[in-house]
Amino acid sequence: MHIGLDLGKCQGYGNCVAADEAHFDLDDSGLVVLLDDKVSEADRERVAAAVRSCPADALWLVENDG
């Protein structure tokens, strides 16, 4: 499982970072940076909540890797 990102949609709202600092950060231009795009089963709900918190619809979870 990993995080999908459409950087073109990111608006720098930062809700993902507020929800999960282990996977998300903002860069100097205000765009999201994935600190780790892999999602463990233990982190699934936290990352899913971070994804739902994105006002710009820029994030999603990819369930099946490979």
Add this chain to the structure above:
Amino acid sequence: MTAERPERVLVVGSSVAGVRTAQALRAEGHTGELTLVGAEPHLPYDKPPLSKEFLAGTRGAEDIRLLPGGPEADHGFTLRLGRAAVALDVERRRVRLADGELLGYDALVLATGVRPRTLPAPVGKPVTELPCFTVRELSESAELAARLAKKEPVIVVGGGFIGAEAAATAAALGCPTTLAESGPAPFAALGPEVGALLAGLHADHGVEVLAGARVNRVEPLTDGWALVRLDDGRCLEAATVIVGIGCVPNTEWLESSGLGLNDGVVTDEYCAVPGADGVWAVGDVSRWYDRRTGGHRRVEHWTSATEQAALVARALVTGERRPFDPVPYLWSDQHGVKLQMVGRRSADDHVQAFTATTPTGDRKVVLYSRDGRLTAAVTFGWPRGCMTARQAWAKGADIADVTARLAGLTTALTPLDLSSSTYLEGNRA
């Protein structure tokens, strides 16, 4: 007794608070019935773009949907759209819809939101004869967008976020735009410093900002335009009037239910409605008990709505009750500048404004503090700075520490003297 794991969950309200509640319920593992009711016929859509990209015509209705896929997609829950809820019976645990259908529930989440205030209609004239628009619903916003595309003069009544964003969008589309604020200064709710910076931004982009402009009435002109009469006798003419003078909660349908209503649905700190088993309220309509301030609060912000949705969904599925204790956060987009605010300011907070020089350009930040602790921060075009303040606020940060951390993101953090601003005087008047 409230069932720890309700079998049938009914969500009333199809905007972001209701939709995110339904999605979070499934994500948390709710496997029972789940129904989402909405008064509007449209598939659920996101409201913030209505005053920005949707109004500008750069994003269409299908681009601002809250649920992936079209009408035929499986959303994991039942949608009952185009039918408003009209009554709640908490004893028999059921909600009546406008068409008479009765929906039973084990748990009910109220997310009916707010609707915009409108200007009173002139005596003897239906308000529909006037080119007056609010910015809240898709159909009306679509009509407004088509009107703005004609680049004719616009008067925006109200200098809050909606009014300021709509004015910025109208001006960018090429409409000669006037923003009429009834208070002594525009954008005063955010304090004189931020108000001054915003007033300057609007002036730089050609929006004429009138302070102390209280609208007396709006009259139709023969060519479909409107005449806006102000209390001080001034008259303004425009093809379109955009009204952004605040909102009222949609709670009339609950008046016979016995729920505690007071400018919203009154809840405890868990967003649960006292005295009504299995009933919760989230989003703009919820007046929840805020432990941090020791009083009930109602806020109309996107992030708060989604945070309450997540909290209530978790409580319903896992039985885990956590008090709603948010880091207050909001944003606005005006003239291409993203304004972000974290925390809450008071009029007597200590205020410092800075220009932040960063490798990707200059940004501005206004910091509020009390007794040496950060109370609020407002950034202009600086998401990373806002994020730093947001993380610091959550931890109750020392203002000197926050300032140092912000300076660490910059090549220079220079105090910004707003005393020479033409707008600050007006703001302090």
